[in-house]
Amino acid sequence: MKNYFKYIAILALGVVSCEPELENAIEDGEIYSNGQADFSNYVAVGNSLTAGYADGALYITGQENSYPNILAQKFAVTQQTDGFTQPLMNDNAGGLLLGGNQILQNRFVLAVGANGQPRPARYSGAAPTTDITNKLSGSFNNMGVPGAKSYHLVAPGYGNVAGVPAGLANPFYARFASSDNATVLADALAQDPTFFTLWIGNNDVLGYATSGGTGEFQLGNTDFTSYGENDITDPTAFSMVYGQIAGALAQTADGVLLTIPDVTSAPYFTTVPNNALVLDAATAAQLTGYFQAVAGVFAGGLMAQGVPAEQAQALASQYAIQFNEGPNRFLIDVPMSQANPLGFRQMTENELLLLTIDQAALAGGYGSVQLTQEVGEVLAILQAGGSPTPEQAQILFGAVSGIDDKDALDSEELQFIGQATNLFNDAIKANAETLGLGLVDVNTTLGQLKGQGIPFDGGVITSDFVTGGAFSLDGIHLTPRGYAVIANEIIAEINATYGSNVPKANVGSYGTVTLSQDVQ
């Protein structure tokens, strides 16, 4: 009997392999490789885009889907790594407190408004709980600091809580700076990274763009301390500071540099069309008539001051703006000048309106003309063949309600932005070349999103606001899905540059916008 049991036991042992095993298992580390790169200690340096900022705030699930965190997860299947730490926020509400007082707003969520249409709104379901006075201890692989410009990364004191109220320091960095005097770059280098990514420079032009170009292009001024928040960094100065950062990181580590996208590829600038002034035939004729009156009165005024008729009419003719039934471009305010004494004109084809423009005001005449009763009376006088008094002429001219500088990017502003972006990217590409690093041209990637879109297994990702899948509800930062697209671009570049085999992220399994009715 013993023998039988022995026999059974041997049989049983021979077949017991409860856990199924694959021949080429990822878990055995045989499929992928790090190539010449060493991902054991990856450090990501950058701004909000690196931090995983989305929906106008930084919050936990956004951070979990930051492109550096996605990359780190993929690196971990190619080799042993030390893990990837991030200065996680305290909640998913977003928003920041300083000593209990809220200093930054909660995130956006997609809510259905009173009119039944979905629209982004600030989440109010929970108060923020992340107080920047609660310093995090330890070092963090994700050194993405929302709001940071290139030169901020090397600015001592940028993480000093005491400097936050005065705008001298960054509230996000203040949470995890190693000391009051630390710099982002030094904190990154102190971790002895074996691999890094650097995506910085967006804010060197973005602040200008999101302000509607209210700042200055600091061309030729290399003194950062004299810059305002909404200024464009001098490209020469950018090149210097960028070289300093990239050079320091590349001393001991391999890495990838990312260019900065053309801001006009973000829905913040492309969602509100500049020709949304949709008119019926009667209103179009009325407006055309009004502007003929303006041109006529203005020419008359000039001639009364002794300007030759031909010259006066030539100057005034710019105000005889024609409106047609259907969509028309809005009017925009410009500085009064000799060439444009009244200080307004119609927008040109490529000029942009910002996402934050007051839509209700647009519907109420902002961007065209406020045809009040007073204006009507002046027009009636003109129609009757009378000539208006100077006061009446002022009433007539004053009815023009051009779009303010802060709500639009005009062609000169766009030219500054484009010029700066190109020069910044030239500097980034030159650094990649001289330092022998990988380069991802995010500018091209986001251009594709704006154009035909980028296909994925569930369709096409585009930069269309709310529905496109790439951009979060602030119109500037990406969704988890958008960040996954960036991660895949970086992976492709790493594989090409360092002979690695890092698997891609499955972009379709990354989410887009978050729904909630818990809004103000």
Added chain:
Amino acid sequence: MKRLFLLGLVLLATATTYAGGYRVSLQGQRGLAMGHTGVAVVNNAELAFFNPAGLVFLENKINVAVGASAVFSDVVWQNEEFGQTARTDSPVGTPFYAYFSYKLSEKFSVGLAAYTPYGSSVAWEKDWAGSHLVNDIELAAIYVQALASYKITDNLSVGGGPIYVNGSVNFNRNLNRTLTDLEGNRSNVTIDASGVSAWGWSAGAMWRPIDSLTIGVNYRSEILVEAEGGDADFENIPNSPLTPFSDTQFDATLPLPAELTIGASYQLNDQWLFAFDYNRTFWDVYDSLDVDWANPNIPDSNNPRNYKDASIYRFGLQYTANETFVLRAGYYFDESPVQSGYFAPETPRNDSNNFTGGLTVNVTDKVAIDASFLYSRFEEIEESYDYYTEPNPRTGASERVPFEGTYKSSAFVPGLGVTIKI
């Protein structure tokens, strides 16, 4: 835009599921030890399942067989494109059987049987890469059957009887690949129905042309388990009118397919018995799993399965060593009903080679202990489920999003039973 969103969130496309090839062939330790043959083997009360016609050929007046198995079955999945791996951590399944027969006369026996021929128990890691198809599933169906067995001539009998089925299902999956609440918790649904009853029947015939040769045929009917008013529990749904999900009831039908078995056994001498069975399982009936929600705002969930009829070839042998010990071994080849492109991870079964063994220890004249084991060997397979759809964010049109990867399953099933003859 609102409409696009509704489409987006709701066409939860999807892949619900109860189970794939969810037949569990563990209806008797003696039969199982011989490759789960038995349609033409007169051995013990297991005939109540394998072929009720044979009950009347049992020598004793009262025959009882009861037993249970422990199913240790797991699956590993990986996707090389994205560097993903997942393993099931499925609970141990415990199918059982209990058979009883009573000989009223030389020509007529009656019986009772309870057994669990269909079931599935698969648990993947919560929120794994295929969680939009299944997180976990528990499916059970208990068959209870009254039987009669009648000898038409000395060497020909027929038998059969009505089957009462009591079924239950508990199944959880995420609503799609990305929907979460504000905290990032994945939106998911659990459907739960139990005590669902249905009726069917089985009938068989057995012919013993010569003493050493037995030929049998048995047919078990298709049974449709129709769950009506089961509970659907939606969790982590974002607070938004853009999602239509809320707890509701559901109706769904799960077919337990018909099965035809023919086979023969040959008694070579006092020691050796050989058996062969051929099964045809009529899986073709499992075309699609459709879940109809009571809440009209939630679009019904249609999940193509498109199973095809499948065959199983079974071989067994029995060696009677002495009065105390009987040894058995067997092999069967189990063809998967799942067609390429329909490989859903709720029961990721491909063709398998199955090796069985076991023994009986006759403790007394009346009582015997039956032990068996089954080892199922599955080849590694590259497969996909191609019928999960998501709305294209640009057009709103349904896009098929295949779920692909390499699967490997394994199953090891020890079992124990008791046979009583009085």
